[in-house]
Amino acid sequence: MTRKTQRLTMAQALVRRLAAQQVETAAGSIEPYCAGVFAIFGHGNVAGLGEALWAERSRLPTYRAHNEQGMAHAAVAYAKAQMRERVMAVTSSIGPGATNLLTAAAVAHVDRLPVLLLPSDTFISRAPDPVLQQIENFGQGDMNANDAFRPLVRYFDRISRPEQILTALPRAIQVMTDAALCGPVCLALPQDVQAEAFDCPEDFLQPDVIRFRRLAPDAGELARAAALLRTARRPLLVAGGGVLYSHASEALRAFAEAHGIPVAESHGGKSSLAWDHPLNAGAIGVDGGPAANELAREADLVIAVGTRLQDFTTGSNALFPQAALLCINVQPFDTIKGRATGLVSDARLGLQQLGAAAAGWHADAAWTERSRKVAAGWNARVTEITTATVAAGARPYDGEVIGAVRDSAADSAAKDIAVCAAGTLPAELHKLWRASAPGGYHVEYGYSCMGYEIAGGVGIKLAQPEREVIVFVGDGSYMMMNSEISTSLLLGTKLIVVVLDNQGYGCIERLQGATGSAQYNNMLETSVAEGGVHVPIDFAAHARAMGAEAVHVKSLGELKSEMTRARKATRTQVLVIDTTHKRTTEGGCWWEVGVPEVSTRPEVQAAHEQWQQGKLQQRI
Numbered sequence: 001m002t003r004k005t006q007r008l009t010m011a012q013a014l015v016r017r018l019a020a021q022q023v024e025t026a027a028g029s030i031e032p033y034c035a036g037v038f039a040i041f042g043h044g045n046v047a048g049l050g051e052a053l054w055a056e057r058s059r060l061p062t063y064r065a066h067n068e069q070g071m072a073h074a075a076v077a078y079a080k081a082q083m084r085e086r087v088m089a090v091t092s093s094i095g096p097g098a099t100n101l102l103t104a105a106a107v108a109h110v111d112r113l114p115v116l117l118l119p120s121d122t123f124i125s126r127a128p129d130p131v132l133q134q135i136e137n138f139g140q141g142d143m144n145a146n147d148a149f150r151p152l153v154r155y156f157d158r159i160s161r162p163e164q165i166l167t168a169l170p171r172a173i174q175v176m177t178d179a180a181l182c183g184p185v186c187l188a189l190p191q192d193v194q195a196e197a198f199d200c201p202e203d204f205l206q207p208d209v210i211r212f213r214r215l216a217p218d219a220g221e222l223a224r225a226a227a228l229l230r231t232a233r234r235p236l237l238v239a240g241g242g243v244l245y246s247h248a249s250e251a252l253r254a255f256a257e258a259h260g261i262p263v264a265e266s267h268g269g270k271s272s273l274a275w276d277h278p279l280n281a282g283a284i285g286v287d288g289g290p291a292a293n294e295l296a297r298e299a300d301l302v303i304a305v306g307t308r309l310q311d312f313t314t315g316s317n318a319l320f321p322q323a324a325l326l327c328i329n330v331q332p333f334d335t336i337k338g339r340a341t342g343l344v345s346d347a348r349l350g351l352q353q354l355g356a357a358a359a360g361w362h363a364d365a366a367w368t369e370r371s372r373k374v375a376a377g378w379n380a381r382v383t384e385i386t387t388a389t390v391a392a393g394a395r396p397y398d399g400e401v402i403g404a405v406r407d408s409a410a411d412s413a414a415k416d417i418a419v420c421a422a423g424t425l426p427a428e429l430h431k432l433w434r435a436s437a438p439g440g441y442h443v444e445y446g447y448s449c450m451g452y453e454i455a456g457g458v459g460i461k462l463a464q465p466e467r468e469v470i471v472f473v474g475d476g477s478y479m480m481m482n483s484e485i486s487t488s489l490l491l492g493t494k495l496i497v498v499v500l501d502n503q504g505y506g507c508i509e510r511l512q513g514a515t516g517s518a519q520y521n522n523m524l525e526t527s528v529a530e531g532g533v534h535v536p537i538d539f540a541a542h543a544r545a546m547g548a549e550a551v552h553v554k555s556l557g558e559l560k561s562e563m564t565r566a567r568k569a570t571r572t573q574v575l576v577i578d579t580t581h582k583r584t585t586e587g588g589c590w591w592e593v594g595v596p597e598v599s600t601r602p603e604v605q606a607a608h609e610q611w612q613q614g615k616l617q618q619r620i
Helices: 008-018 048-055 070-082 102-111 146-150 162-176 193-197 219-231 239-246 249-259 290-298 345-357 367-385 398-406 423-431 454-462 475-480 484-491 507-512 539-545 556-568 602-615
Strands: 005-009 022-024 030-032 036-037 063-066 085-091 115-121 155-158 184-190 198-202 235-239 263-267 279-282 301-305 324-329 341-344 416-420 441-444 470-472 497-501 547-552 573-578
Touching: 005 008, 005 193, 008 036, 008 048, 008 162, 008 184, 008 193, 008 198, 008 398, 008 602, 030 063, 030 085, 036 048, 036 070, 036 454, 048 193, 063 290, 063 484, 063 539, 070 115, 070 454, 085 539, 102 115, 102 146, 102 184, 115 146, 115 162, 115 193, 146 155, 146 184, 155 162, 162 184, 162 301, 162 324, 184 193, 193 416, 219 324, 235 249, 239 249, 239 345, 249 301, 249 345, 279 290, 279 367, 279 423, 279 484, 290 367, 290 423, 301 345, 341 416, 367 398, 367 423, 398 423, 398 470, 398 497, 416 423, 416 454, 423 441, 423 470, 441 507, 454 484, 470 475, 475 497, 497 539, 497 556, 507 556, 539 573, 547 556
Parallel strands: 036 063, 036 085, 085 115, 115 184, 155 184, 235 263, 235 301, 263 279, 301 324, 324 341, 416 441, 416 470, 470 497, 497 573, 547 573
Antiparallel strands: 005 198, 022 030
């Protein structure tokens, strides 16, 4: 039987396959797997890939952005908001367009989120070498800037012949849809090969619907995990992002209730369990609250579900060294951390089957009751913090701003999505933001990438247009990347951006002081070089210049009323408020930061002694 083919360029085959690829979601609907392509055209992709995208624009829309890193952040955020079930692609020209994608590739790699990166590449023919923007390697003729993606992605391929797309693209999609391998992939597309034609098999253009696999626990591992669980008296669950990605929120709730186990949340897992559930002890770790951290220090078993146990979650492995550790994760790499007992499994199936295997077992009643009281006490404290009155003339701190934003709508816990990435704000949101529905908390804190916030908000709004997307961003991150405010207007993705202006890198200045160092080069007023001048930045005017509706509010009351107005608006809103970095919310635990062993400063010497004490507690 003759295989039917069509004469297509490599770029046309790639785009038509992407446009045709569908996925079955957890909700049972059949959707396009790739929701669109963010593109900044330049030499290398405007002719080959650009022409192919134009032809398929009704099935696979192309979105214009202002910064390659920003558009890739938007694509990564889209995938996270879709619980990794759907993706977006990103294409750039060669040279700086491609290397601008590297930071976002690292974000996706650390956070284990899928994104299809399609940077243009130099000519395979080498006829015009060196082409504009080409990096020449004196010792390796086949290397160029795109090779920098190799350590930052889960799969990399350079398409040197058009027919190679027949194997490369399905492999890339397989990696993005594999729960254990999930992450960014990169197909480097030489600009001459993009435009070359080949006989493309028609069945390549008619792919099967993607259906996600769920990895069930191994019987032996399940038995060992159940035996360990039955020995525990004071267990604690730590919910990670894998709980959300496997749609395991209901399984988590049922498991916790059946066995009387309190739940703590990592950044990735926050919103897995409703904030007001009696067993939700809240944020854990370096930026965690007192409730979860108190329970972590007393637990005899920590059950880590779908979390990679980064240092902020574990207090640099010093928060709960006394506890046995059970790790439930689809990625075996994560199940052996901290010499844990591992259960390689999808989070939902793992919790369900572990619960069945431990049927009838319950944590000590006193532990469960104490956990409820601790959680209730912390929730009452959160209300107190976030509704406090700020003295006239004083600047509010982040926690008070969060409360004003939250209370600007009665049902905000159900409908709002809080977005953030770096600085003090992630710690405050981790402790104080209240989410009652999965996905209501979207903080990129694996790579903690300044500049993710506004761009990420665009991707989230594309994924969840019916929800209010509220971007919390400090003045430092705003200055690093703000151009996607304009993109939000181009795409009709209305955001509410709350800019907290503390006049510099306040978070790092506090860390600088905490490690005994002299405080310099962080706050704007202490960074003025000889001959320089500190000019206050009018963020509201800047945002208005990009087309947003913007206002600089003078108080929490004004912020609250402006939030109420902003919620009713149809275009992007920017609300700026002056804040102080001198106050933070209580909680937290030790975090290992390298403190100089030798210094003439007594403050550094004292900080080094504290570092040594912390090292004694580490699980090593």
